[in-house]
Amino acid sequence: MSTPRLQFLQRGNTEAWDEAFRQLWPKAFMAAQSRLQAFLPGEIEDVAMETLEELVEAVHDGKPLEELKRLAATIAHHRAVSLLRERFAKKRGAGKIDSSEVVQAETGADCPDPAADSPLVALERKELGEGLSRTLSELTPPQGAILTDFFLKGLTYEEIAQKHGVAKNGVGVYLKRGLETLRRIWGRRGES
Amino acid sequence: MNEQEFFDLALKVIAQQASEAERAELDTLIARQPSLKAEFERLQADARLAREVLPLVNATEATAPELPAWARGQLQAKVREALGRPQASTPSAGDEERRVMWRWRWLLGLAAATAVIALIAIPLLRQAPGPVIQVAMLDTAGASRGSEAKELALLQQTWNQAVVDSFSSAENARAWETNWPADGKGAVVKVLYDRAAGELRVLGRWKGKPFARTFVVEQDFAAALDQAKAFIQEQTRR
Numbered sequence: 001m002s003t004p005r006l007q008f009l010q011r012g013n014t015e016a017w018d019e020a021f022r023q024l025w026p027k028a029f030m031a032a033q034s035r036l037q038a039f040l041p042g043e044i045e046d047v048a049m050e051t052l053e054e055l056v057e058a059v060h061d062g063k064p065l066e067e068l069k070r071l072a073a074t075i076a077h078h079r080a081v082s083l084l085r086e087r088f089a090k091k092r093g094a095g096k097i098d099s100s101e102v103v104q105a106e107t108g109a110d111c112p113d114p115a116a117d118s119p120l121v122a123l124e125r126k127e128l129g130e131g132l133s134r135t136l137s138e139l140t141p142p143q144g145a146i147l148t149d150f151f152l153k154g155l156t157y158e159e160i161a162q163k164h165g166v167a168k169n170g171v172g173v174y175l176k177r178g179l180e181t182l183r184r185i186w187g188r189r190g191e192s
Numbered sequence: 193m194n195e196q197e198f199f200d201l202a203l204k205v206i207a208q209q210a211s212e213a214e215r216a217e218l219d220t221l222i223a224r225q226p227s228l229k230a231e232f233e234r235l236q237a238d239a240r241l242a243r244e245v246l247p248l249v250n251a252t253e254a255t256a257p258e259l260p261a262w263a264r265g266q267l268q269a270k271v272r273e274a275l276g277r278p279q280a281s282t283p284s285a286g287d288e289e290r291r292v293m294w295r296w297r298w299l300l301g302l303a304a305a306t307a308v309i310a311l312i313a314i315p316l317l318r319q320a321p322g323p324v325i326q327v328a329m330l331d332t333a334g335a336s337r338g339s340e341a342k343e344l345a346l347l348q349q350t351w352n353q354a355v356v357d358s359f360s361s362a363e364n365a366r367a368w369e370t371n372w373p374a375d376g377k378g379a380v381v382k383v384l385y386d387r388a389a390g391e392l393r394v395l396g397r398w399k400g401k402p403f404a405r406t407f408v409v410e411q412d413f414a415a416a417l418d419q420a421k422a423f424i425q426e427q428t429r430r
Contacts, residue, residue: 012275014268021267026254034247049263053270060274073251120244128248135249148250151242156209157200172200179238186241 003066009059017056020065024052027072035080043083051076067129070136074129081121119186134185142166143178150175193221202232206239323379323398323428328357330365331387340387343413347385350417369395381424385409392416394423403427 004016028051032044054075055068063071120128139147142164149155149163150171161168193201198221204210205218222228327347331340347356359365369382381396392407405423409416 010275012271014271017268017271018264021264022259025259025263026256027251029257030251030254031248034251045260045263049266052263052267056267056270056274070252073248076251077248119241120248131245132248132252135245136252139249144246144249147242148246150203150207151239152246152250154207154209157204172196172203175203176196176199179235179242182241182245183238186245 006059006062006064009065010062020059020068021052023065024055024068024072027069028052028076031073031076032080035077035084039084040087043080047076047079047083050079070129070132071125073132074125077120077128078125131185135182138181138185139178143174143181146171146174147178147182198228198231199235202235203239206236323381323396323424325351325354325381325383325424326357326368327351327354327383327385328359328365328368329385329387330359330362332360332362343385343387346414346417347383350421351383369393372397379428381428383420383424392420394420396424396427398428 004013004019008016009020025048028048029044032047032051033041036044036047051072055071058068058071123131146160146164146166149160155163157168157171160166160171166174201210201214201218201221205215210218218232222232329340329344329347344356344358348354357368359368365384365386369384373380379396379398381394384393384395385391386393390409392409393404394407395404396402405420407416407420407423
C-alpha cells in the first residue's frame with residue numbers, strides 16, 4: 001500500500017487523493033461506527049464523509065498522511081459524539097423517541113445520553129489525537145489485540161490463549177500491563 | 193491470593209464471565225480486605241476506559257470497509273474546492289522519473305522531426321521558380337466584342353492571374369514578342385493569339401534554350417489553348 005506524497009495531496013492530485021481517501025475512509029467509518037452503531041447507524045457514512053472533507057483542509061495545513069489517519073478517527077469520534085448529543089437533546093426536549101431512527105436500548109426505556117459517561121468526550125481533539133498516538137506506540141503486540149479480544153469481543157482467557165498462542169496464565173499479565181498503559185496515558189486526561 | 197490472581201478474578205467478574213462461586217469468592221475477599229474495594233473500582237474504571245479507547249485505536253488501523261463509489265466523486269469535488277484544480281502528475285518518485293524520461297524522449301523526437309522537415313523543405317525552397325507567362329492578343333480585324341470577350345476570358349482562365357495585353361497593330365505585337373529580359377534568368381514564355389490569322393503562337397526560353405510552336409485555332413479555341421498549355425509544361429519541365 002503506497003503512501004501518497006504530501007506535496008501531491010497539497011496540489012490536489014486526483015490519484016493521490018483517491019489513494020488517501022481509500023486509506024482514510026475505513027478509519028473514519030470505524031470510529032464513527034463505534035459511537036453510532038447502537039443508536040444512529042444510518043448516520044455513520046455521513047459522519048465519515050464529513051470527517052474526510054474536513055481532512056482535506058488539514059492537508060492544506062501541511063499535515064502528513066500518517067497524522068491524517070489518527071485525525072480521521074479523532075474527528076469522526078468527535079462528530080459522532082456531537083451528533084448523538086444533539087439528537088438526544090432534541091428528543092428529550094420534545095419528550096419523544098423516534099423508534100424508526102434510533103435503535104432502542106435493551107431495557108426498552110428512554111435512552112440516556114450515550115456519551116455522558118465517556119472519559120474521552122471531554123477531551124479536545126488535539127488531546128485525543130495525542131492520546132491515540134501514544135497508545136499506538138506504547139501498547140506492544142499482542143497487548144492491543146488481547147485487550148480487544150477480552151474487553152470488546154468478550155473472549156475468555158482460554159480462548160485468548162489459544163488464539164494468540166500464549167499461556168493461559170500469561171493472558172492476565174498482558175491484560176494487567178495493557179490496562180496500566182492505558183491508565184497512564186488516559187487516566188489524567190480523562191480526569192481533566 | 194496474590195495480586196495477579198485478584199486481578200484475574202476481578203476482571204472475570206467485571207467482564208461477566210465469572211461463575212456464582214467466583215463472584216462469591218471476590219465478595220468475600222473484598223469484605224475481608226476493604227482496600228481491595230478501591231482496587232476493584234479502579235479496575236472497573238480501567239475496563240470502561242479500555243472499552244472507550246480500544247475502538248478508536250483499532251479504527252486508526254482499520255483497512256475495511258472500502259470507500260463507496262458514491263463517496264469518491266463528492267470527495268474529489270471537495271479537493272477541487274479546497275485546493276484548486278487537480279494536476280495530472282503521478283504521485284510516486286518512480287513515475288516522476290518516467291515523466292522526465294518521456295519529456296526528454298519527446299524533445300529528441302521533435303528534434304529529429306525538425307531535421308527531417310528541414311532536409312525535405314530546403315531543397316524544395318531552393319527549386320527554380322516556375323516560368324513567367326506573358327499573354328497577349330492581336331486583333332487587327334476588329335472582331336465583334338462578344339467573341340473577343342469570350343476569347344479573352346479563356347486566355348485568362350488558362351493562365352491564372354495573367355494580364356492579357358491587347359494589340360491592334362502587328363508591329364506592336366512583334367515588338368512585344370521580341371522583348372525578352374536582359375539578364376536571361378528564369379523562364380519566360382510568351383503566348384500571342386493572332387485572331388486574324390487564327391493562330392496561337394508560343395515562344396519561350398528555358399534554361400538558356402529557346403522554344404517555339406504555333407497552334408492553329410480552327411473551331412475550338414479552348415482545345416488550342418489546352419495544347420499550348422501542355423506544350424509549355426513539357427518544355428519547362430525538363
